[in-house]
Amino acid sequence: MSATASVGQRLADLHGSLSPAEQANLKLILGLSAGHLVPEQGPGSARGRVAVSEALELLCPYDVADPRGAQYRGRPELLTDELLATLIAEAEEVGETAVPFDEHYLGCGGPVADRVATSRELTSLVRSVVPGAEPTGIASYLFYRDAGQGIIPHIDTDIFSLNVLMMLAHEIPGDPTTSSALYMHYPDGSDERFQLTPGEVVIFLAGTQAHSRTPIVFGERVTILTFGFMPQGAPIGNYRR
Ligand SMILES: [Fe+2]
Numbered sequence: 001m002s003a004t005a006s007v008g009q010r011l012a013d014l015h016g017s018l019s020p021a022e023q024a025n026l027k028l029i030l031g032l033s034a035g036h037l038v039p040e041q042g043p044g045s046a047r048g049r050v051a052v053s054e055a056l057e058l059l060c061p062y063d064v065a066d067p068r069g070a071q072y073r074g075r076p077e078l079l080t081d082e083l084l085a086t087l088i089a090e091a092e093e094v095g096e097t098a099v100p101f102d103e104h105y106l107g108c109g110g111p112v113a114d115r116v117a118t119s120r121e122l123t124s125l126v127r128s129v130v131p132g133a134e135p136t137g138i139a140s141y142l143f144y145r146d147a148g149q150g151i152i153p154h155i156d157t158d159i160f161s162l163n164v165l166m167m168l169a170h171e172i173p174g175d176p177t178t179s180s181a182l183y184m185h186y187p188d189g190s191d192e193r194f195q196l197t198p199g200e201v202v203i204f205l206a207g208t209q210a211h212s213r214t215p216i217v218f219g220e221r222v223t224i225l226t227f228g229f230m231p232q233g234a235p236i237g238n239y240r241r
Contacts, residue, residue: 035210071205150215154212159230170196180215180216184210
């Protein structure tokens with residue numbers, strides 16, 4: 001470890017010297033720090049935000065040109081109108097028994113979502129932008145139903161270190177330009193709004209890239225399906241619920 005290395009590099013070096021359990025704890029601390037540093041706009045937090053972002057990006061287990069932002073955004077060919085309608089119907093069914101979890105309701109996948117999670121079509125879409133990624137087989141439906149529900153800036157655990165986020169439904173009672181949206185937060189303190197329409201998919205490195213969802217208002221509802229992917233050859237135990 002060099003005394004002249006940046007704080008981010010030194011944190012990444014420290015990570016390399018730890019046991020797997022210690023590495024998981026350090027990653028958790030970095031993730032929590034990223035979440036807390038994002039909303040702070042003062043100059044004091046800028047240094048910490050840059051260091052934490054640099055460390056997380058150095059530890060990014062995926063081989064991509066730029067780990068920041070969306071690796072893919074669009075309506076993929078695999079998501080036919082028929083499949084989208086089937087997933088929406090499955091979400092409605094799962095939604096009836098979804099449990100409150102943090103600031104949203106969480107439902108495990110269903111037979112259709114689980115099939116898509118490990119499908120050849122989804123895997124090849126993901127690998128076309130993030131080479132070597134492997135499906136964890138984990139699919140989760142997320143529901144934002146109660147006014148105020150959203151997620152503050154955070155990074156995801158290993159299960160969703162590569163997150164395929166599919167917008168299924170968004171009921172917007174007011175102005176779409178100010179409705180709830182996915183945001184990605186960057187080391188310089190800037191952010192990017194992702195106002196997704198139903199059927200739109202975003203693939204991003206959620207274990208590295210800080211992100212949030214702004215709160216819904218009364219009458220607004222958001223239904224999302226997410227699929228987790230992991231680096232090739234990763235210890236599968238870290239990537240299971
Ligand atoms: Fe997340």
